[in-house]
Amino acid sequence: MDPDEAGRHRRENVAISGAGTTPPDHVHLPEVIAEPMACYGAEAPSLHPMGRACRLHTRCAGIHPFLDGNGRTGRLLLKFGLMREGFSPPAIVETADRLACQTPGAGRPEISGRWITGAPAPSAAV
Structure with a gap:
């Protein structure tokens, strides 16, 4: 990234790439980027929190406001929207532990158990 x-x-x-739509012209971004946030607040009474967070993510992804990092930013917005509604914070799993998390019961069950239950990692023996 520059x-x-x-x-x-x-x-x-x-x-x-691979999308059927084209993001708005860059000169219109200041106005266009405000729309998803306004809708997010307005939809509060009528939509389930999951639906609101998903719509916010989808709208921001379609705007594609940055040259790089749009997917990461969209996922953060999705997670923030859910956390704001009382959902648990997202699990951040180290690369080495991802296989165990994706396949419960395989690999290292203590890792997948922590991921599923949210239990803290055991202290390392010194």
């Missing part, structure tokens, strides 16, 4: 672009709205038009 350090001059990090944390900024994109300053050029982009296409999302």
